[in-house]
Amino acid sequence: MSSASDNRIVLITRRTRLQELITRFNTVTQAQFYVEHAGLDFSDYLLEDQTYQRVLSSTTAVLSELGRLHVMDRTFLPNYVFSSHDIIVTLGQDGLVANTLKYLDGQPIVGVNPDPRRWDGALLPFQINDLRKLMPDVFERRRKLHQVTLAEVHLQDGQRLLAVNDLFVGVRGHSSARYIIHSDKASERHSSSGVIISTGLGSTGWLKSLINGASAVLEQSSNYSNSVAKRKLVNTAFPWNASHLCFTVREPFPSKTTGANIIFGQITKEKPLIIESLMAENGIIFSDGMEGDFLHFNSGTKAVITLSEKIGHLVA
16 A cells, blocks of 8 residues: 555646636725626625635645645646646536646546535536545545546647547637538538537537537427427437547538538547638637637648547546
8 A cells, every 4th residue: 555655646726706806806805896896796706715715725634644735726737747646636617627637648537526516516526525535545546437538639730639528610709610621521611600529528518508509499490489498408418438529510501602511420530520721810729618728720721630549537
């Protein structure tokens, strides 16, 4: 059995809404004025922050007893070099797990829910009271791990981007994205709001919104009915470790020069999705909702989207 000094734990945190506002407005008083001026309840911001800080303090105390602890805000993730023996603990919402996973190389993540009354936490199966019993099992590799398939996009100049939940390929702003899409042996020129590529982990997120929205529009436009309450939601989920990705084209516009036939399908290692940009400017590719971390996707750029060789591991 390893001693505590042999166990290296990296705790990933994120700022609360209140901390973000203080960074923006300098003081709590000014943050309160901004929130209340917008007609919102500032006490909820205070409660969320107090709960998170209390749980963070307790989590830090427990993990410090169990190993060598390093605490890091998520903003440092892109530049941090993890050791292959690190055990990663995230304290935040589901998105923090996804944001962290793409920067790892097989290290396991323990997702801790800091506020179960506030966050459902599909990727946060643990609470602080679980850590004393859980972490020794994680150190000794006795816990089951969920494998997570990641998506990856490659450009012809060598740039690449990973995605835990989804990739967006399109245009910055509200104009139409123009590109040529190649799926299997078919190709088509498109004008659309962009293409979403979803992993199994992300299949209950953006993909769910797109498919259920399209389903409702089709049903109501066909029946001239507003019976949304009677409509059954489409189940879009597929396994986290699936050997495929799913792509969806948003709002394709059929015209004399553009089509709307290749709008939904699967991506495998044997059959990647290829998209060629026809946009003079503002073409963009980003992952997991992080628009600040993006690849330029302008005319002449070819993006190849497929499954990543990197696999994520979530402690069960």
